[in-house]
Amino acid sequence: MSAVPALTAPVRPRKLSVSETVLDSGLRVIAVRRPGVPLVEIRLRVPMISGRTAQAAQAVLLGETLLAGTKRLDRAALAGAIASLGADLSVGVDADRLSIGGSVLAPNLPALLSLISEILTDASHAKSEVDGERSRMLERLSIARSQAGVVAREALGRRMYGTHPYALDLPDDSDIAAATPAQIRSLHSRLIRPAGAILVLVGDVTPSRGFTAAAKALAGWQGASQPSRALPLPAIQTAPLLLVDRPGSVQSSLRMGSSALTRLDAGYPALQLANMIFGGYFSSRWNENIREDKGYTYGPHSHIDHGVLGSSLLLDADVATDVTAPALLETLYELGRISSLPVTEAELDAVRQYAIGTLALSTATQAGLASTLSGLIGVGVGPEWLAEHPRRLAKVTVDEVSAAAATYFAPSRFVSVVVGDSATVRTPLERIIDVERSSS
Amino acid sequence: MPRATLPVPVYELHHLVLPNGLRVVLAPDRSAPVVGIGVLYDVGIRSEPEGRTGFAHLFEHLMFQGSANLEKLEHFRYVQSSGGTFNGSTHFDYTNYFEAMPSNALERVIFLEADRMLAPRITEENLANQIAVVKEEIRVNVLNRPYGGFPWIELPAVLFDTFANSHNGYGGFVDLESATVADAAGFFDRYYAPANAVLCLAGDFDPDNAQALIEKHFGPVPRRDRPVRPDFSEPALQQERRGETHDAHAPMPAVALGYRIADPVGDLDSHLARVLLSEILADGDASRFQRRLVQGDRSVTDIGAYLGEFGDPFDERDPTTFTISAHYPDRDGLPGILAAIDQEITAVADSGTLPGELDRVRTRLASQMYRQLDPVLGRTLSFAKFELIYGRAELLLELSTRLQAVTDDQIRTAAAELAPSHRAVVELIPGGAR
Incomplete structure (x- = not known):
């Protein structure tokens, strides 16, 4: 008999009460009262999707200069005003959206929303600030691209999505260098608009107070965005493994990718669980094999990345240079195994509990709930997904997981990239897979 | 306008000390059905022996490799298949081990932490495996990464004089490869005594029930002397x-x-x-x-x-x-x-x-x-x-x-x-x- 104590009866989380309103401007506001610490978490998400790759650089610089001053407040005065409210704000930009996220001491929520309104309607994007951020961004890009993982992610992105904006993890240097303050102000004026945007408030505030504060503070932010047309995500074309030389690298960065189901697809829960069994948590097959058994790596990970236009299945592992080929071999073995043979009930039960438990943990905090809601709603999934998803996970069968794995984890579906010391790893890799050397 | 007085969060705290010297802090909060557990041992990078740089961190890895009642891999599997997450981290003055769990796993997670405080299962095979894993951790975070470990590895080497304060806390590969099962047994015996640790439980539990479960599972861990912490202080520098x-x-x-x-x-x-x-x-x-x-x-x-x-x-x-x-x-x-x-x-x-x-x-x-x-x-x-x-x-x-x-x-x-x-x-x- 096991000495390990049994689980007791699970306690159901309190029912999540999500309130929603749409302001006259078209801004959707979602609010959840979640007392705890005396803070309110804020997530504002503005769609910025585009078919033009050059927009990425302008959007990044727009994000970098959004908090760099308004007509009324210069950069330091704005930062001081935010900090004095016990608030933190940061701006993030990706191919789908611009987001303003942060937190504030609960009594100061109306004042912070007023500052956000001022930023949205009155950010200067002054020439001096754009010039400064442009050179800083080029310096930061050179630091980012000195990392093997960033090089590998960019190479994999191009391998998966070619010239589509989703292929870009970071903007091109030349696009950054060419972006002008006029372009950035024009982009701001065209896209940073409330119709289609989503504001999420979670924390020590009632929804009605949150809605009132948002309606009052953001009354001056008006208009609908005029997005350029987005291109559909291209189908991924299989190709030989791309080997990018990084002379002297003591590790090889292996990255593999293929397409995945979105959270709106009926088959998604089974795919989510298949991913966990393969490489999505510590007790996964891939990690128990190449870390805990063989010691090839600090940790492999597989995860499903969700964008507005589609979802991707991504695998990454950084392995010692001298075991690059054996690590790839074990990876292909685990992919082949999960796509050819059924998973077990025990494996399914473990990941089911893990998926349900970690969803509850990640949404038990103000910040976690705010980010999760913003991420879901931003890709078209309603907040009811949070309550429904555990029930869906509970019903998934071994056959469904095995079928999802057979389709999505088949090794023949993946495109692969290795960034490493080509002189050492090329020949061993060529023994087990077709290899193409990067020309760059 | 900003309010003059800050709102301050309120949490209820309970303390107890077990007969074996384990200090316990309970912070009940029933707002969500989750619990957190942390065990902090009063030993970190500064207490590593000379010739064994990186040992405190390597030892942290070994604490996950099985224990009195658990085979290798079982700790991770029990935590995760209960819907929880785990980790550990090594600091200059202490080492922590922690889990976040659904509250119905309360007794299970108390058992898991007590079982490795009782006896980690350290074998030649697990040691060799985790030395390899730690070397890959150092490669991915330091050797293969621009600015990796800067400045936390390089700065103490110049700022401080004693081995305790100045050495590389991630460890040199020669030192890591020299580590033995006997080193690990000695390190555990000396520093992982219940009297040298603090256990904290926060979240959705009844304090009396939690106390009973803690006494049940941690109580049997034998008392050992708490090691005397050396004075690591160094005088102020007089010259740049x-x-x-x-x-x-x-x-x-x-x-x-x-x-x-x-x-x-x-x-x-x-x-x-x-x-x-x-x-x-x-x-x-x-x-x-x-x-x-x-x-x-x-x-x-x-x-x-x-x-x-x-x-x-x-x-x-x-x-x-x-x-x-x-x-x-x-x-x-x-x-x-x-x-x-x-x-x-x-x-x-x-x-x-x-x-x-x-x-x-x-x-x-x-x-x-x-x-x-x-x-x-x-x-x-x-x-x-x-x-x-x-x-x-x-x-x-x-x-x-x-x-x-x-x-x-x-x-x-x-x-x-x-x-x-x-x-x-x-x-x-x-x-x-x-």
Whole structure:
């Protein structure tokens, strides 16, 4: 008999009460009262999707200069005003959206929303600030691209999505260098608009107070965005493994990718669980094999990345240079195994509990709930997904997981990239897979 | 307008000490059906024996490799198949192990932590496997990464003199490969006694029930003597030290300035003034370094100032470090950058803070502390750390009030400590592209 104590009866989380309103401007506001610490978490998400790759650089610089001053407040005065409210704000930009996220001491929520309104309607994007951020961004890009993982992610992105904006993890240097303050102000004026945007408030505030504060503070932010047309995500074309030389690298960065189901697809829960069994948590097959058994790596990970236009299945592992080929071999073995043979009930039960438990943990905090809601709603999934998803996970069968794995984890579906010391790893890799050397 | 008084979060705390010496802190909170558990052992990088750099961290890995009643892999599987998450981390003065779980796994997770406090299962095979894993961890985080481990590995080597304070806490490969099962058994026996640990439980449980479960599972761990913690203090520097490190992957130079800081625990109010000073100098676009060096003359790409080797000001006893670090594009720019840093620090030491500046940073700092308290694991680990390092978990909840009391004079005194003669400067020489 096991000495390990049994689980007791699970306690159901309190029912999540999500309130929603749409302001006259078209801004959707979602609010959840979640007392705890005396803070309110804020997530504002503005769609910025585009078919033009050059927009990425302008959007990044727009994000970098959004908090760099308004007509009324210069950069330091704005930062001081935010900090004095016990608030933190940061701006993030990706191919789908611009987001303003942060937190504030609960009594100061109306004042912070007023500052956000001022930023949205009155950010200067002054020439001096754009010039400064442009050179800083080029310096930061050179630091980012000195990392093997960033090089590998960019190479994999191009391998998966070619010239589509989703292929870009970071903007091109030349696009950054060419972006002008006029372009950035024009982009701001065209896209940073409330119709289609989503504001999420979670924390020590009632929804009605949150809605009132948002309606009052953001009354001056008006208009609908005029997005350029987005291109559909291209189908991924299989190709030989791309080997990018990084002379002297003591590790090889292996990255593999293929397409995945979105959270709106009926088959998604089974795919989510298949991913966990393969490489999505510590007790996964891939990690128990190449870390805990063989010691090839600090940790492999597989995860499903969700964008507005589609979802991707991504695998990454950084392995010692001298075991690059054996690590790839074990990876292909685990992919082949999960796509050819059924998973077990025990494996399914473990990941089911893990998926349900970690969803509850990640949404038990103000910040976690705010980010999760913003991420879901931003890709078209309603907040009811949070309550429904555990029930869906509970019903998934071994056959469904095995079928999802057979389709999505088949090794023949993946495109692969290795960034490493080509002189050492090329020949061993060529023994087990077709290899193409990067020309760059 | 900002409110004059800060709202302060309230948590109920219970304490007990088991007969074997284990100190326990309970922080019940029934708002969500999750629990956090943390066990902090009073041993870290500073207590590693010479010739065994990196051993405290390697040992942390070994604590996950099976225990009295569990085979290898079972710890991870029990935690995760119960819907929970786990990890551990090695610090200069302590090592922690923790899980966040659905509350119906309360007894299970108490058992799991007690089982490895009773007896980790350390075998030749598991040791060899985890030495390989740790080497890959060091490769991915340090050797294969630009600016990897900078400055937490390079700065102490120049700033401090004793082996305890100055050695590489991740460890050299020769030392790691020399580690034996006997070393691990000795390390466990000496430092992993229940009397040398703090257990904290936070979240959805009844305190009486939790106490009974803790007594049931941790009670049988035999009492062993608590090791005497050596005095790791070092006297203030009298002359500036310089060092350099070469980084083949880095495209741009970087610099770290470290100042020896004595006894943050014995004089907490002076230490809180230093924490506020670090915010005044480098936190956010309104800070003095950002305005002068990033927005003004644009001599640095980024700059930060923080206390504690890993950026947590309350993580270390005597000594700790005040660090300023920056990346900069111009390889000849360092003298100008140091001069500007010194002028900004001198300005605070001579003239104090500007109107509104001190209130701004303490309001923001209090708010940031609250944000870290919201996740159950954040509360668990913070209460445990304050119990271990400061002797009182309650102190965590008093910090925002203590910050309100810090005066302009105390900030000036903190700034005056940061004289060039008291510091080490380590320059990172880039060998990468451009």
